[in-house]
Amino acid sequence: MIELKQLQKVYDQQQDAVIKEVTVNILPGEFFVMVGPSGSGKSTILRMIAGLEPITGGDLIIAGERMNDLPPKARHLSMVFQNYALYPNMTVSENITFGLKARKVASATQLQRLSDALALVGLTDYAYRYPRELSGGQRQRVALARSIVSGAEIILMDEPLSNLDAQLRESVRYEIKALQRKLGITVVYVTHDQTEAMTMGDRVMILNDGVVQQIGTPMQLYELPANTFVAKFFGTPQMNVLTAVTDWKNQGVAIDTPFDPDAMVGIRPEAARLNPENADDMAIEFWVATATQIGSETLLFGTINGREETLQFKISGHLDVPAEQFITLYIPRNALHYFDLNGNMLAKVGV
Amino acid sequence: MAQNTSAIQPHQLTSQRGRQVITAHLTALGFLMPSLIFLGVFVFYPLVKTVYYSFFLTNALGQPVKFIGLANYATLLHDPVFLKSLWVTLIFVAAVTSLTTICALYLANLARKHLRGTVIFRTLFASTMGVSVSVASVLWLFFFQPTTGVSDMILNFFHLPPIHWLTGNVWALVAVILTVVWMNLGFAFLAISGALENVPTHLYETAEIEGVTPWLKFRFITLPHISPTLFFVATVTMINAFQTFGQVDLLTKGGPNNHTNLIVYQIYRDAFVNLNVGKASTESMLLAILIALVTFAQFKLTEKRVMYQ
Missing domain, CATH: 3.40.50.300 (P-loop containing nucleotide triphosphate hydrolases)
Incomplete structure (x- = not known):
């Protein structure tokens, strides 16, 4: 047309x-x-x-x-x-x-x-x-x-x-x-x-x-966002994108990226769970700075141990998550997005 | 006793409040004084004095001699010279108001397009705002002058008969109208240009997509939006036109045969040439009433056609 x-x-x-x-x-x-x-x-x-x-x-x-x-x-x-x-x-x-x-x-x-x-x-x-x-x-x-x-x-x-x-x-x-x-x-x-x-x-x-x-x-x-711009544009709160991830184990994240040496990893806030669903779910030690209840959901702001970026996660349901302490969040592998250092999509595990 | 001295008595309170009120009023008066004095000396006093004089017979020194009630008014309404002046003024005002508004609207529409050189034309069109009445009149005198004037030189060049700009009965009035319209154009142009700028572009774009012709766009989008400004320009021009004096004085002196004898010029002649202040005052009063009436009529007539948002 x-x-x-x-x-x-x-x-x-x-x-x-x-x-x-x-x-x-x-x-x-x-x-x-x-x-x-x-x-x-x-x-x-x-x-x-x-x-x-x-x-x-x-x-x-x-x-x-x-x-x-x-x-x-x-x-x-x-x-x-x-x-x-x-x-x-x-x-x-x-x-x-x-x-x-x-x-x-x-x-x-x-x-x-x-x-x-x-x-x-x-x-x-x-x-x-x-x-x-x-x-x-x-x-x-x-x-x-x-x-x-x-x-x-x-x-x-x-x-x-x-x-x-x-x-x-x-x-x-x-x-x-x-x-x-x-x-x-x-x-x-x-x-x-x-x-x-x-x-x-x-x-x-x-x-x-x-x-x-x-x-x-x-x-x-x-x-399947083609790049980090698209990834961050859609979805509220926006996707967490961790830059230049090399040594995941020592950053408090138990995952080997398939894209060595460097990659950016995107995690949708709503992908986080409090309990593991699959055996290979990625576990994150998350420092909760604040926890906000918004109706049916709870918003968590905080950092992954040793990293600078502020991350946001959205957990459904009313949760009494105590602030100012570590909790473990589980993220299914197929919810991870990988981008190269220019921000273009590499692949999505599990899709 | 000790109790009494410390407590404020009711009458003390009122007097204190009263003093505050007086101070406030005095302060207000202080701020008002400059404009009150100015308006009083130059507007209100002359106004009252004019009304007063119009009921009197005055001597050559301009002093009221004898109270004659409305006799001045009665005489004037039967005075052929005044009636002619009235008639000429009405024609003049109608012509000046309509020509100024239409020409300014036309020019503003032309200068509205964002083309190369529009700024130059805008400046040119608006420039008559900065010209004084006397300069404008002298300028046009160069054009109108018999034999040596620009107009006659051009006509002569093409072997055409000269136009008797300042001596022909009709042409003289046309000459004065042209000069006044030319003077007024600058302001009217500027005001209308501003109004045109304020018409929302989205309306034109919508119309453009809908395939609306330029004339319909002008008629149904532009005109309704600028109607308040057009009305304003017409009213101001009209009131100014009623008070035209300089151009007449410099170009024709009211001649030939009183064909350009506008009321204000007639007032001037009666007051300062014929030294008849009583008559001049009466004419001033009639002019004021006339302007008020015509303006009122204009408001009533156009009220419904003007769109205020």
Whole structure:
């Protein structure tokens, strides 16, 4: 549906590219998420797809047609912005049909599509309200309806939930996902929120500094992160990565790494157990600095004997773990991730 | 006795509080004094005095001689010279207000695009803000002057008949309007440019994706957003236009045949040339009432069309 071939963005010839050769093929009907920290270039890519930002290298192909130099309206897509971008001087229904009017769509069709879209987002009773009279969530749904009504098969969304409060964000997240499924449209969704990426995306592309780190399903990214950046980006609390591990035995960890002499080892916080499950589980002598109860889980902060990094582990259940002392944690071998010293994945034991 | 001296008596308390209140008021007054004196001497006193004079017959020295009630007003409303002045002023104000607002809007829209050289044009367009009335008038005089003026020289070059800028009945008013509009443009341009900058870019981007034409974008996105500023610019320009004096004095002296005799110029002539302070005061009062009325009408008329967020 949307193909990016070595897509590049250079603002200043003297400086490095902001987007470095991004290549990906977004499939029809796919919910494709671009995620990354701020400044990683995800919004720039989205704006290049939309035609709001000129493309300085590579090809953009939508539905088999090269779109690099076509104006936004010729690309047959629609876009939802973070701040909704509703026209404040128009009512909800005027907002939704403005694009149709501009394109001189027959008024009977306009009305039909309007009432369909309003029903779809549950705003039928708000048709004659002004945006300022709506809540944030309702405004976002108006923006969605406006996108849907255009009949475009591709909807680009630029952090559409960032302006909503946490509770609302969760429910709107599911609404958007359900809507996308129902309509069978292709959505390219930009967010900096890893939870949004994990819960919404059919596939996720993670970016850092304009470079694609990994593309895959949420589970692939979680289970087989291509590098430490991806590994640390997904999952809360983030993965513990121990650098330059050579002599494990003397560091209080009873494990021989298969990657001598040096490797980085990643351990997900939730992989830790208080009791061994398998015979060969890795045992860690862990110095507990603090233990925090958060509802159904207990968070442990501390260090492995003799090492500097602060590690975090998450144990399910209410545990009365005494602080300021050593405890033994067991980690299954297949939960260990290995990276080379540049941070790239080596292999995962047991997978 | 010992008990009495140590305890504070109720009447002592009130007097103490009273003193505090007085001190606070005096401090406040101290801070207000500079602007009170300034406004009093230059605004309130002349205002009251004008109202007072407008009810009197005055002598050549400007002293009130005889109370005549509303007679000044009655005479004025039948005075053909004043009525003509009123008529010319209304035409002038309407022309200046609409031309200034429209031209400034047009220029601001042009200078809005981020192209090479926009900054230079912005500076140029805004530069008339820094020109004084007299300098502007003299500048335009070079253009308008018969035979030696730039206008006539250009027309002559193309073998076209000269335009009687300052001597033709209609052209003279056009000349004054042009000069005033040119002067006002700088401020109006700057204000509207600022308003244009404040229209959220996301709205244009959405419209761009939806395939909305430039005209529709202007009509339904730009105009509603800048309407408060447009309204402000129009009101300020209008009030200023009512009070135009310098350009008339330097370009036409109210001529030819009173065709550029704006009210303020008429007031000036009555007060300082004809030495009829009573009449001039009455005219001032009428002008003030007129401005108030027109501004009020403008507020009422445009209220519903202006979008405040």
